[in-house]
Amino acid sequence: MAKQAAIIGGGVIGGGWAARFLLAGWDVAVFDPDPEAERKLSEVLENARASLPALSDMTMPKEGTLRLVGTMSEAVSGADWIQESVPERLELKRKVYQQIQSHSRPGTVIGSSTSGFKPSELKGCATRPEEIVVTHPFNPVYLLPLVELVPGETPAELIESAKETLRAIGMHPLHVRKEIDAHIADRFLEAVWREALWLVKDGIATTEEIDDAIRMGFGLRWGQMGLFETYRIAGGEAGMKHFLEQFGPCLTWPWTKLMDVPEYNEELVDLIAGQSDAQSGQYSIRELERIRDSNLVGFLRVLKDRNWGAGKVLRDHDDARREDAVEEAAAEAAPLELAHLQVLPGWIDYNGHMTESRYLYACSETTDAFMRLIGADMAYVEAGHSYYSVETHMMNMGEAKLGDRLLGTLQVLEADAKKMHVFVRILRDGEAVATLEQILVHVDSAAGRACPARPEIMDRLRPIAEAHKALPRPQAAGRFTGQRREK
Amino acid sequence: MAKQAAIIGGGVIGGGWAARFLLAGWDVAVFDPDPEAERKLSEVLENARASLPALSDMTMPKEGTLRLVGTMSEAVSGADWIQESVPERLELKRKVYQQIQSHSRPGTVIGSSTSGFKPSELKGCATRPEEIVVTHPFNPVYLLPLVELVPGETPAELIESAKETLRAIGMHPLHVRKEIDAHIADRFLEAVWREALWLVKDGIATTEEIDDAIRMGFGLRWGQMGLFETYRIAGGEAGMKHFLEQFGPCLTWPWTKLMDVPEYNEELVDLIAGQSDAQSGQYSIRELERIRDSNLVGFLRVLKDRNWGAGKVLRDHDDARREDAVEEAAAEAAPLELAHLQVLPGWIDYNGHMTESRYLYACSETTDAFMRLIGADMAYVEAGHSYYSVETHMMNMGEAKLGDRLLGTLQVLEADAKKMHVFVRILRDGEAVATLEQILVHVDSAAGRACPARPEIMDRLRPIAEAHKALPRPQAAGRFTGQRREK
Numbered sequence: 025m026a027k028q029a030a031i032i033g034g035g036v037i038g039g040g041w042a043a044r045f046l047l048a049g050w051d052v053a054v055f056d057p058d059p060e061a062e063r064k065l066s067e068v069l070e071n072a073r074a075s076l077p078a079l080s081d082m083t084m085p086k087e088g089t090l091r092l093v094g095t096m097s098e099a100v101s102g103a104d105w106i107q108e109s110v111p112e113r114l115e116l117k118r119k120v121y122q123q124i125q126s127h128s129r130p131g132t133v134i135g136s137s138t139s140g141f142k143p144s145e146l147k148g149c150a151t152r153p154e155e156i157v158v159t160h161p162f163n164p165v166y167l168l169p170l171v172e173l174v175p176g177e178t179p180a181e182l183i184e185s186a187k188e189t190l191r192a193i194g195m196h197p198l199h200v201r202k203e204i205d206a207h208i209a210d211r212f213l214e215a216v217w218r219e220a221l222w223l224v225k226d227g228i229a230t231t232e233e234i235d236d237a238i239r240m241g242f243g244l245r246w247g248q249m250g251l252f253e254t255y256r257i258a259g260g261e262a263g264m265k266h267f268l269e270q271f272g273p274c275l276t277w278p279w280t281k282l283m284d285v286p287e288y289n290e291e292l293v294d295l296i297a298g299q300s301d302a303q304s305g306q307y308s309i310r311e312l313e314r315i316r317d318s319n320l321v322g323f324l325r326v327l328k329d330r331n332w333g334a335g336k337v338l339r340d341h342d343d344a345r346r347e348d349a350v351e352e353a354a355a356e357a358a359p360l361e362l363a364h365l366q367v368l369p370g371w372i373d374y375n376g377h378m379t380e381s382r383y384l385y386a387c388s389e390t391t392d393a394f395m396r397l398i399g400a401d402m403a404y405v406e407a408g409h410s411y412y413s414v415e416t417h418m419m420n421m422g423e424a425k426l427g428d429r430l431l432g433t434l435q436v437l438e439a440d441a442k443k444m445h446v447f448v449r450i451l452r453d454g455e456a457v458a459t460l461e462q463i464l465v466h467v468d469s470a471a472g473r474a475c476p477a478r479p480e481i482m483d484r485l486r487p488i489a490e491a492h493k494a495l496p497r498p499q500a501a502g503r504f505t506g507q508r509r510e511k
Numbered sequence: 512m513a514k515q516a517a518i519i520g521g522g523v524i525g526g527g528w529a530a531r532f533l534l535a536g537w538d539v540a541v542f543d544p545d546p547e548a549e550r551k552l553s554e555v556l557e558n559a560r561a562s563l564p565a566l567s568d569m570t571m572p573k574e575g576t577l578r579l580v581g582t583m584s585e586a587v588s589g590a591d592w593i594q595e596s597v598p599e600r601l602e603l604k605r606k607v608y609q610q611i612q613s614h615s616r617p618g619t620v621i622g623s624s625t626s627g628f629k630p631s632e633l634k635g636c637a638t639r640p641e642e643i644v645v646t647h648p649f650n651p652v653y654l655l656p657l658v659e660l661v662p663g664e665t666p667a668e669l670i671e672s673a674k675e676t677l678r679a680i681g682m683h684p685l686h687v688r689k690e691i692d693a694h695i696a697d698r699f700l701e702a703v704w705r706e707a708l709w710l711v712k713d714g715i716a717t718t719e720e721i722d723d724a725i726r727m728g729f730g731l732r733w734g735q736m737g738l739f740e741t742y743r744i745a746g747g748e749a750g751m752k753h754f755l756e757q758f759g760p761c762l763t764w765p766w767t768k769l770m771d772v773p774e775y776n777e778e779l780v781d782l783i784a785g786q787s788d789a790q791s792g793q794y795s796i797r798e799l800e801r802i803r804d805s806n807l808v809g810f811l812r813v814l815k816d817r818n819w820g821a822g823k824v825l826r827d828h829d830d831a832r833r834e835d836a837v838e839e840a841a842a843e844a845a846p847l848e849l850a851h852l853q854v855l856p857g858w859i860d861y862n863g864h865m866t867e868s869r870y871l872y873a874c875s876e877t878t879d880a881f882m883r884l885i886g887a888d889m890a891y892v893e894a895g896h897s898y899y900s901v902e903t904h905m906m907n908m909g910e911a912k913l914g915d916r917l918l919g920t921l922q923v924l925e926a927d928a929k930k931m932h933v934f935v936r937i938l939r940d941g942e943a944v945a946t947l948e949q950i951l952v953h954v955d956s957a958a959g960r961a962c963p964a965r966p967e968i969m970d971r972l973r974p975i976a977e978a979h980k981a982l983p984r985p986q987a988a989g990r991f992t993g994q995r996r997e998k
Contacts, residue, residue, distance in 0.1 A: 036747055067797070074916065075804040077851040079811055081880045082829045082836045084848065112757075140766055162728035163745055164800070167807045169824045170728030191831065196727045196824045202715050206766035209724040211710070213738075214766040215702040220738055221762075221773045223698070224783055228689050231783060232790035235737025237696040240683045241649035241657030243737065246730030247810055248820050250722025251700075251707055258650055260523055270599075275708075279627055279693035279701040282769030286708045296711055296718060303719035310554070313651070317562040318817060320654045323734055324566055326809030329855045332802060333735050337656045337683045342569045344678065349569045361571065364564040368816045376892060379879075380900075381871035388868050393568045405863060413867075429561065 026051045026088050030103035030128075032096060032120060034061045037137050038109035039068030040165025042090065045105070047076050047166070048193040049085030054092050055099040062092055072166035079167070079194075096120070097127040105189055107159065109137040117141070118148035125151045133186045135159030139210050142203040143176025154178050157186060160207055161195070169196040172207045215282060222281045239333045248319035249312075252296070253304050257312050264300040268293045318366070342396065349397055354487035357494035359449065362393035363432030367424050378424035386450045387418070387460040390432030394446070398484040400477075409478060411444070411464040419500055422457035424450075430457070437501060439489035441476035442466055447498050459500050513538045513575050517590035517615075519583060519607060521548045524624050525596035526555030527652025529577065532592070534563050534653070535680040536572030541579050542586040549579055559653035566654070566681075583607070584614040592676055594646065596624040604628070605635035612638045620673045622646030626697050629690040630663025641665050644673060647694055648682070656683040659694045702769060709768045726820050735806035736799075739783070740791050744799050751784040805853070829883065836884055841974035844981035846936065849880035850919030854911050865911035873937045874905070874947040877919030881933070885971040887964075896965060898931070898951040906987055909944035911937075917944070924988060926976035928963035929953055934985050946987050 029045040031038050034056035042065060045052045054065060069090075077084050093099045100106050106128060110120055117136065124134055134155050136146055147153035158174035171190055175183050183199070190197040200207050206214060223229045229237070245254050252264075259267030272288045286292065304312065327335025353360050363386060371382045391413075395401065400411055424430060430450055437445040448460040468475040477485070516532040518525050521543035529539045529552060541552060556577075564571050580586045587593050593615060597607055604623065611621055621643050623633055634640035645661035658677055662670050670686070677684040687694050693701060710716045716724070732741050739751075746754030759775045773779065791799065814822025840847050850873060858869045878900075882888065887898055911917060917937055924932040935947040955962040964972070 036745065071800055071804055074801075075808050078808050078853065079815070079825050080829060080832075080851070081849070081883055082832045083840060083884065085832075085835070085839065140761065140764065162732075164804060164807070167804060167811065168728050168731060169821050170724065172724070191828070194825070194828045196723070196821070198720060198723055198727070200716070200720075202713075204710075204715050205764065206761075208710065208716050208721065209728055211706050211767045212703045212725065213729060214761065215706045215769050216699045216738060217758075218762065218767065218769060218772050219698050219702045221775075221779065221783075223691075223695065224786065225773045225779055226689075228691050229687070229695050230790070231739035231786040233685060233687075234695065235740050235790065236683070236685055237657065237659070238699065238733050238737035239735055240685070241655050241696055242700060243730070243733030243735075244655060245649075246725050247734035248726055248730075248814060250725035250730065251703060252718035253722050258523065271704075274627065274693075274701065275705065277627065277692065280698045280705065280769070281771050281773075282702050282705060282767070283771055284768050285705050286712045286768075288708075292708065292712055296708075299711065299718040303717070303722065313558055314561075315817070315819060317558055317651060317654060319813065319819060320651070321562050321565050322813030322817065323810055324654065326806065326813055327735060328566070329858075330802070330805060330809065332806060334656050334683070338566050338681070341678070341681045342567060345567075345569045345572075348572070352572065353570060362568070364567070366561075366565065371816075379875050381868055381875050384868035385866075385872060388866050389568075392866075396568055397570065 027104045028053065028102055030055070030099040030106045031109070032056075032099060032106065032124065033109035033111075033137075034058070034065050034092075035109060036064075036068065036163060037161065037165060038107070039065045040072070040161065040163065041107045041109065041137070043069050043072030043076070043166040044193045044195070046088045046090055047072060047084065049088050050193070051088040052090050053099040053103070054090070055094075055096050056092075065090075065092070068166070071164065076166050096123050100124050100128040103128060103132060106132055106134045107137065108134060112138060112140065114141060114145060117146055118150070121146070121148065121150045121156060125155070131155070131182070133157060133182060133189070135186070137161060140206045142205065143174055143178075144203060147176055154182065157183075158200075158203075158207065159186070159190065159197075160210070162209070169194065170209065171195045171197050172200050172209060173197040174200040174203050174207055176203075218282060219280050240337065244320055244323050244334060245316070247323060249316060252300050253312065254316075256300050256304050257309060257316060261309055264297040265293060268296060346397065346399065350484045350488065353397070354491050357491050359433035359435040359492075359495070360394065360397070360488070361431055361433050362397070363389040363430075365389065365430045365432070367426055367428045367430065372426050376425060378428075383420060383424075383450060383458040384418065384460075386430055386432050387448045387458065390434050390448045390450075391446065391462065391464075393432075394434045398488070399481050404478070404481070405469070408469050409475070410467055410469050412467050413462050413464050415463045417461045417503060419459045419503070420457070421459070422452065422455065424452060424457050428452050435495055435498065436485075436489045436492040437497065439485050441482055442474050444485065444489070447501055449498075459498065461498075461501050461503075514591045515540065515589055517542070517586040517593045518596070519543075519586060519593065519611065520596035520598075520624075521545070521552045521579075522596060523551075523555065523650060524648065524652060525594070526552045527559070527648065527650065528594045528596065528624070530556050530559030530563070530653040531680045531682070533575045533577055534559060534571060536575050537680070538575040539577050540586040540590070541577070542581075542583050543579075552577075552579070555653070558651070563653050583610050587611050587615040590615060590619060593619055593621045594624065595621060599625060599627065601628060601632060604633055605637070608633070608635065608637050608643060612642070618642070618669070620644060620669060620676070622673070624648060627693045629692065630661055630665075631690060634663055641669065644670075645687075645690075645694065646673070646677065646684075647697070649696070656681065657696065658682045658684050659687050659696065660684040661687040661690050661694055663690075705769060706767050727824065731807055731810055731821060732803070734810060736803060739787050740799065741803075743787050743791050744796055744803060748796055751787040752780060755780045755783060833884065833886065837971045837975065840884070841978050844978050846920035846922040846979075846982070847881065847884070847975070848918055848920050849884070850876040850917075852876065852917045852919070854913055854915045854917065859913050863912060865915075870907060870911075870937060870945040871905065871947075873917055873919050874935045874945065877921050877935045877937070878933065878949065878951075880919075881921045885975070886968050891965070891968070892956070895956050896962070897954055897956050899954050900949050900951050902950045904948045904990060906946045906990070907944070908946070909939065909942065911939060911944050915939050922982055922985065923972075923976045923979040924984065926972050928969055929961050931972065931976075934988055936985075946985065948985075948988050948990075
């Protein structure tokens with residue numbers, strides 16, 4: 025039988041919890057007196073269903089059943105986990121626990137989504153205070169793995185079983201070993217919030233400028249390494265101590281309006297440097313740099329795919345470079361270097377080789393980049409014109425492996441107003457691992473027939489095609505599948 | 512002729528600037544008295560060359576030439592941009608500007624990488640103070656787009672030309688309109704740093720726990736939206752004012768040790784809510800949620816591909832779910848729902864349709880997930896066994912479009928110890944847009960020949976294959992290419 029979760033409070037946070045449990049196969053009962061609860065809940069669920077399964081490479085469990093119930097007792101009786109997400113008022117929360125515990129099974133964890141209260145404050149005169157723990161999630165609860173787990177007078181077995189449940193619904197329980205106001209993460213959020221309010225109030229920056237200051241820079245770093253691992257790299261070969269010595273003195277400078285600082289001394293330096301060694305010492309600084317860079321390239325490409333934030337900067341930069349790039353391309357008889365790819369763990373098959381589809385992918389990344397270069401981009405397509413590929417021949421000559429860097433180049437064999445004939449090479453260390461020969465026809469999309477390309481496209485395509493006439497014709501061009509290879 | 516950049520100070524930051532300029536086609540002269548400068552510089556350059564081109568979909572310009580020069584005058588004479596990244600000592604920086612300006616061309620921007628000093632402090636007794644601006648970048652300089660541009664007594668044309676140069680090398684200049692210690696972003700970093708030192712000092716959390724508190728939660732959010740846009744969403748339909756009213760009172764609570772807070776009043780609320788409307792008002796909260804979720808799924812998949820940070824949590828979760836997933840799969844005669852994909856802007860060709868290679872990609876994501884499900888994963892391959900696909904037949908029946916959600920399902924047609932025969936459907940709203948029939952043979956990779964799969968694989972594969980015997984055989988199974996379709 026499916027496990028049962030009781031969700032007390034069905035707002036954005038409670039709804040996110042409900043979605044996590046439901047999509048993990050739990051049955052969920054929600055209690056929320058808000059007359060709009062059902063609509064709000066279904067909106068969060070819709071978002072979760074549209075995103076969470078994309079993170080999984082296993083079959084998803086069968087979704088549990090959702091009930092919106094009229095009383096708290098109905099929600100919690102028989103529940104295996106109870107999650108409280110009512111408004112941040114201590115008296116209200118205490119009253120809720122009283123009611124919960126008069127109907128819940130003894131030994132059931134009651135997790136509170138509280139941002140700020142400590143278990144010692146939450147328990148009040150609870151019948152079974154040991155069941156009350158903080159399980160503080162982050163919005164959107166159905167996607168972000170972090171949950172801060174702050175136990176109260178909770179026995180070790182109950183803490184372990186709480187961690188197991190949280191992991192089973194895909195979360196990362198961070199065990200906060202000493203209770204403190206606002207736990208850990210929200211203390212940072214609050215510090216940044218306070219500083220940000222000063223900046224807005226003092227007219228230094230607008231909310232938009234502040235957001236850009238975060239998401240175009242350190243925000244990207246923090247999605248993959250935190251504060252200390254990032255600074256460990258910044259310290260370089262000289263290490264964490266060097267970083268601390270360099271930036272220690274700033275603690276007393278007015279680099280924030282928040283001046284209540286800890287004393288900076290050797291003891292603190294040793295404590296931090298030692299913890300940093302334990303955390304990241306298994307990697308050299310060079311290794312950490314490469315891990316960081318690979319993660320950042322991944323994030324930036326995600327944003328570029330979506331034309332958002334830092335990714336929009338990359339797109340605008342490409343657009344601004346177009347005319348120069350065309351001019352450079354026409355100035356030299358050389359295949360154009362258009363796509364730079366690295367073979368990622370997710371790209372290789374179970375033989376350790378790059379999967380078949382990724383060769384074709386690498387080729388089409390190259391031809392797509394060429395289309396953008398000559399201006400046959402989205403806007404051009406939306407205006408009713410496009411290139412259709414009508415014939416393709418592909419050859420595989422090598423096996424790309426995990427971590428290999430691949431370069432996609434393109435040579436124009438022939439081009440006129442109605443069609444172009446191109447040759448793509450996917451190179452590793454200058455040697456082709458795959459080639460693709462393709463004929464593309466320019467079409468009027470609405471009419472569905474070939475037509476001449478617009479003059480601005482031809483103005484870019486023609487000089488490149490001219491320059492490429494000086495290039496030797498690739499041996500593989502014009503081959504048919506199965507043709508005997510020349511020595 | 513290529514433009515010339517002078518880099519004064521060639522450490523991690525100066526080296527990052529050198530890489531940005533070089534890869535953007537500038538010639539670069541570096542002055543750094545450190546005898547190790549050449550080695551350090553070449554390491555940063557190697558990192559940059561391995562990552563920055565992957566962000567571009569245009570041809571990269573021809574890389575400029577790099578000279579390490581012996582005097583500052585040699586570096587700056589003839590330079591079109593001068594970037595100073597010497598240690599954070601005001602007197603040193605002022606002396607450097609004196610030397611620079613006695614050899615540089617009047618009207619040349621001197622950008623300082625300073626984290627903390629203001630232009631009014633930097634200028635000292637400079638000959639041409641108007642040329643000295645802060646251009647504060649973020650490490651790694653060659654990947655992160657943010658640069659804080661703080662002008663001093665700089666004329667408007669010089670500010671504009673500085674912005675143009677920064678954009679031309681792929682950066683996002685954030686114009687800081689009023690100078691302030693540590694500019695904008697580093698004030699947040701300093702606030703978090705101060706709070707983090709307290710947490711370590713007080714024994715609340717280790718550096719590793721703090722990093723996890725960041726990168727498993729809000730750090731992911733901040734890579735794509737900043738503080739205010741994120742909270743705008745948290746406020747939900749009730750908007751930014753509602754959020755502020757909810758969390759305003761916390762300003763006076765001990766949610767951080769940093770208690771020097773601005774006064775919370777109606778004026779501040781109106782100021783922030785108004786700026787937030789101007790920033791994000793063109794999107795509804797529902798739209799912002801979907802943009803956020805799509806970005807987060809992208810980030811999390813990037814990390815999962817690299818088995819790092821929050822992505823490792825996802826992988827561990829998949830692994831933990833394997834046995835349950837196999838059991839569920841064997842309990843029902845239904846194709847397994849294995850891959851959940853959304854068609855992204857980067858996946859579509861210039862006809863607005865999903866590119867050919869992505870259909871094959873969607874199919875191989877589905878079979879790969881099936882391999883992981885039955886335990887034929889990386890570790891299995893490393894131990895010397897694998898499945899090779901020996902024959903494939905694919906059909907395209909529909910055009911997937913931007914934003915479409917696709918589901919990859921897999922049906923086992925036959926399976927024994929040496930081979931399996933599977934049928935994959937790529938569905939949109941329950942209708943197949945593509946199907947793939949494939950035969951895979953189990954091999955001993957070292958010997959290079961077929962051999963029986965290991966018992967633990969067969970224990971998972973057999974019950975699923977048994978269950979799937981009850982499924983109707985797909986019409987397309989057994990088709991040859993070009994075969995007439997039945998009605």
